């Protein structure tokens with residue numbers, strides 16, 4: 001079939017966005033993978049699918065596929081591209097929309113100055129619900145947070161890294177490092193992503209503290225590898241840092257592809273993600 005799509009990015013985290021309201025989409029994981037393939041397809045970190053929602057009061061449904069073809073629960077940078085897409089395509093006259101995702105309802109809004117803020121909902125902090133298997137581990141309390149010693153096999157050596165585990169609807173394991181640019185993200189990221197204690201795999205965050213309201217962050221994403229920015233990863237990292245007593249809301253998050261801002265008022269409260277969304281080009285592909 002000939003498929004119309006829009007190529008977009010949020011702080012360098014790039015997407016193929018598809019209007020599945022006006023196009024009939026029924027793809028196999030292999031077809032999603034092809035769309036995300038940077039040589040055999042269009043190429044993107046994730047594919048975002050816009051559908052009508054059946055949930056009363058919800059404007060749209062938002063489906064997210066990593067470029068490994070797997071469908072996932074949430075995408076923060078994608079939610080900003082989503083609201084820009086539906087406004088630019090005339091699919092809504094609203095500027096603040098409610099969107100049904102696999103992880104629950106989120107509410108992106110397009111501000112008059114073009115910036116976009118998303119109510120990402122409250123973080124899930126119970127390790128079992130991330131999900132993370134803590135059995136047999138001695139968690140290290142720090143502030144309101146618990147640091148979990150994750151055992152990794154690195155070059156025949158067993159090394160332990162201390163991670164916070166947080167869900168934004170999708171799972172995150174966040175560690176603090178002295179220097180993100182020197183952090184072994186390509187080596188350690190996959191070991192954490194596929195660690196046996198994460199039954200649904202996990203996004204691995206590496207956070208450097210600049211000051212109490214400014215961090216640098218790299219994320220090795222589940223199902224996509226290292227991306228230039230990860231919105232839910234930024235949310236999870238800031239939540240973990242605030243709970244550890246290391247950060248104060250709001251926090252500036254410097255990702256490799258751009259700048260995000262995260263605000264969180266504490267347990268049970270929503271996390272607000274603010275950042276850019278850019279439309280790069282429109283296209284068609286035979287898929």
Ligand SMILES: N[C@H](CCC[C@H](N)C(=O)O)C(=O)O
Pocket residue numbers: 013045046066072073074075076077078170171203221222223224227229230231232233
């Ligand atoms: N790789 C993530 C999905 C995309 C999240 C990221 N691109 C964001 O902006 O939140 C996962 O498997 O949970």
